[in-house]
Amino acid sequence: MLARYRTLIEPALRDTVASLHPWVGDKAAFTLGWAGADGTSIEEHGGKGLRPALALLCAEAVGGAAEQAVRGAVAVELVHAFSLVHDDIIDNDERRRHRDAVWKAYGVGPAVLTGDALLALAIDSLSRTGDPTAMSYLSRALVELVQGQTRDMAFESRPWTGPDEVTVAEYTRMAEGKTGALLGAAAATGVALGGAPQLAEPMWTMGCQLGVAFQIVDDLLGIWGDPLVTGKPVHGDLRRGKKTVPVLAALAGDDPAARELAAVLASGATDERTVRQAADLVEKAGGREAARALAAQHLTAALDLLDEHLPDATDLRALSASLATRSH
Amino acid sequence: MLARYRTLIEPALRDTVASLHPWVGDKAAFTLGWAGADGTSIEEHGGKGLRPALALLCAEAVGGAAEQAVRGAVAVELVHAFSLVHDDIIDNDERRRHRDAVWKAYGVGPAVLTGDALLALAIDSLSRTGDPTAMSYLSRALVELVQGQTRDMAFESRPWTGPDEVTVAEYTRMAEGKTGALLGAAAATGVALGGAPQLAEPMWTMGCQLGVAFQIVDDLLGIWGDPLVTGKPVHGDLRRGKKTVPVLAALAGDDPAARELAAVLASGATDERTVRQAADLVEKAGGREAARALAAQHLTAALDLLDEHLPDATDLRALSASLATRSH
Numbered sequence: 028m029l030a031r032y033r034t035l036i037e038p039a040l041r042d043t044v045a046s047l048h049p050w051v052g053d054k055a056a057f058t059l060g061w062a063g064a065d066g067t068s069i070e071e072h073g074g075k076g077l078r079p080a081l082a083l084l085c086a087e088a089v090g091g092a093a094e095q096a097v098r099g100a101v102a103v104e105l106v107h108a109f110s111l112v113h114d115d116i117i118d119n120d121e122r123r124r125h126r127d128a129v130w131k132a133y134g135v136g137p138a139v140l141t142g143d144a145l146l147a148l149a150i151d152s153l154s155r156t157g158d159p160t161a162m163s164y165l166s167r168a169l170v171e172l173v174q175g176q177t178r179d180m181a182f183e184s185r186p187w188t189g190p191d192e193v194t195v196a197e198y199t200r201m202a203e204g205k206t207g208a209l210l211g212a213a214a215a216t217g218v219a220l221g222g223a224p225q226l227a228e229p230m231w232t233m234g235c236q237l238g239v240a241f242q243i244v245d246d247l248l249g250i251w252g253d254p255l256v257t258g259k260p261v262h263g264d265l266r267r268g269k270k271t272v273p274v275l276a277a278l279a280g281d282d283p284a285a286r287e288l289a290a291v292l293a294s295g296a297t298d299e300r301t302v303r304q305a306a307d308l309v310e311k312a313g314g315r316e317a318a319r320a321l322a323a324q325h326l327t328a329a330l331d332l333l334d335e336h337l338p339d340a341t342d343l344r345a346l347s348a349s350l351a352t353r354s355h
Numbered sequence: 356m357l358a359r360y361r362t363l364i365e366p367a368l369r370d371t372v373a374s375l376h377p378w379v380g381d382k383a384a385f386t387l388g389w390a391g392a393d394g395t396s397i398e399e400h401g402g403k404g405l406r407p408a409l410a411l412l413c414a415e416a417v418g419g420a421a422e423q424a425v426r427g428a429v430a431v432e433l434v435h436a437f438s439l440v441h442d443d444i445i446d447n448d449e450r451r452r453h454r455d456a457v458w459k460a461y462g463v464g465p466a467v468l469t470g471d472a473l474l475a476l477a478i479d480s481l482s483r484t485g486d487p488t489a490m491s492y493l494s495r496a497l498v499e500l501v502q503g504q505t506r507d508m509a510f511e512s513r514p515w516t517g518p519d520e521v522t523v524a525e526y527t528r529m530a531e532g533k534t535g536a537l538l539g540a541a542a543a544t545g546v547a548l549g550g551a552p553q554l555a556e557p558m559w560t561m562g563c564q565l566g567v568a569f570q571i572v573d574d575l576l577g578i579w580g581d582p583l584v585t586g587k588p589v590h591g592d593l594r595r596g597k598k599t600v601p602v603l604a605a606l607a608g609d610d611p612a613a614r615e616l617a618a619v620l621a622s623g624a625t626d627e628r629t630v631r632q633a634a635d636l637v638e639k640a641g642g643r644e645a646a647r648a649l650a651a652q653h654l655t656a657a658l659d660l661l662d663e664h665l666p667d668a669t670d671l672r673a674l675s676a677s678l679a680t681r682s683h
Contacts, residue, residue: 030411032434043648046498047501047502047505048502048505048506048509050505050508050509051501051505067363089571100612113467113468113471116463116464116467117464117467117468118464119464120548135444136444136445136446136447136508137445137462137508139444139445139467139470140441140445140501140504140505140508141443143501143504144498144501144502144505145498146471146474146497147494147498147500147501147533148498150493150497151494151495151497151498152495154487154490154491154493154494154495155491157487157491159482159486159487159489159490161484162487162490163482163483165478165482166475166478166481166482167479167482169475169478169479170374170472170475170476170479172377172475173375173379173468173471173472173475174472175474176468176471177378177379177468178376178378180378180464180465180468181376181378231412296485322464340449348584
């Protein structure tokens with residue numbers, strides 16, 4: 028299903044990026060998985076294109092043609108790429124999709140500029156539609172994206188327990204911004220460009236809910252995912268002390284396992300044995316199960332909104348459901 | 356004159372920034388000169404506010420109220436702030452307006468995020484007007500800004516002389532993007548929001564011309580400006596080997612001074628005596644005079660557009676002229 032949409036989006040995406048000065052265009056091509064750092068082009072490239080596919084499916088779901096939403100799809104994919112490039116700088120992550128992060132491959136300055144270029148192209152792409160509703164949701168998503176990333180950073184200096192601990196509710200608010208907003212913008216711009224701006228608000232909410240589910244699944248994979256499938260180290264998020272839902276939910280319980288987990292986390296140890304013990308304690312304290320239930324709850328909220336507003340959109344429903352049940 | 360506009364813009368700017376999470380809001384306040392890195396607020400702050408004043412004056416010049424263009428003015432000021440924060444990272448500049456650069460004060464990651472936050476707020480501010488013409492010029496400016504910054508970076512690895520030398524024409528194209536585009540967006544959004552979208556295109560061109568003049572004056576100050584007034588080291592641009600108009604224009608001549616200058620630059624020496632010698636040779640080879648003439652030519656082009664389209668806008672004309680005749 029995604030392949031069909033990719034054939035619509037990719038030529039438009041390549042056209043847009045081709046307008047860049049080659050100095051930054053090469054780095055953008057690397058970012059989007061089209062080329063290696065040495066400039067050689069890559070045929071089978073990464074990037075699942077979920078966000079642009081969501082935009083096109085939303086346009087079709089309201090009776091429009093997928094083509095009407097291509098600029099919106101290109102915009103959300105470019106914003107997504109921008110956010111990955113800058114997040115890797117901000118989070119000091121050296122690897123992305125089994126390759127060097129952009130800043131690692133080209134340096135921090137060029138990576139900042141490449142991210143800015145992708146964002147500028149995104150705004151410009153959508154602006155060319157002249158659709159103020161679509162633009163208002165993309166700009167809302169940009170603000171929410173930055174706010175979400177900020178909350179995530181601010182979590183780092185907060186304690187695991189006590190009055191200043193991060194709650195699951197705060198996490199949810201963070202994930203709505205960091206992951207939900209851009210899915211919300213994809214859905215909202217899709218219906219707006221497809222001819223149904225009155226559905227933009229519920230589809231924004233739908234995408235935000237979907238994003239929270241997506242992020243929680245990501246958290247689960249970050250602890251228990253198969254490294255061969257995810258491309259990320261096993262227990263990576265635990266080793267880095269990231270405040271993810273399974274851990275926060277486990278700590279919120281007041282049983283012996285939760286208290287033992289708190290002590291282990293407070294020790295700050297990151298050796299293999301300790302991290303494995305922490306993962307086991309998260310599970311024992313019910314964190315894994317609580318995270319699964321929370322993801323299911325947000326996915327249901329998203330699907331309920333689809334059922335209410337776009338009951339016949341079976342492909343859209345299938346794509347949305349697949350986002351929160353993926354294994355990588 | 357600028358004080359009146361500042362009283363219109365600053366409350367709106369502060370309101371907009373207040374919506375940020377405090378973690379990044381504090382860094383945005385530092386960026387905008389409202390607070391020190393320790394959080395203490397600053398009464399007399401920097402930032403001349405030329406771009407927002409230009410937007411408001413343009414709205415008034417077409418018979419609108421300045422208030423109509425406040426969101427446009429806020430947007431261009433925020434984009435300007437964004438670009439300074441990221442440019443200082445990209446150019447590895449440690450100082451800005453007699454203070455630490457944002458990345459120097461808070462670290463690179465937080466500075467990337469602060470810049471992104473300012474840009475997101477800018478887009479969102481203008482998007483709330485629902486004016487597609489204004490938005491189209493802001494997004495065009497963003498793309499041009501990034502392209503200009505890219506050209507400037509790409510100049511660094513080009514030789515001073517020979518077939519790959521940077522020409523004055525290439526420089527002009529770079530400056531149109533790096534400095535002109537945002538002034539163009541200020542003027543274009545100003546007239547669009549003021550009720551005359553049909554004047555947006557000529558005002559965009561006017562602003563771009565003004566920006567080239569502004570940038571050339573900046574180049575002149577970067578070599579011969581008084582460090583006490585500019586806050587920058589004497590001969591700073593020469594020491595860093597920046598490709599500025601006075602130097603490029605001097606090298607374009609084929610007299611003994613130009614050849615001697617080329618040899619001095621090729622030596623790569625940055626001691627005080629060599630840099631002073633280079634400055635003298637630039638002047639002797641006619642680079643200072645040529646740069647002044649080029650700045651005047653671009654300023655005249657801008658003023659001619661104002662005279663043609665907005666002949667009664669005396670305040671706007673005065674502000675525009677002052678931009679290209681400043682001493683700091």
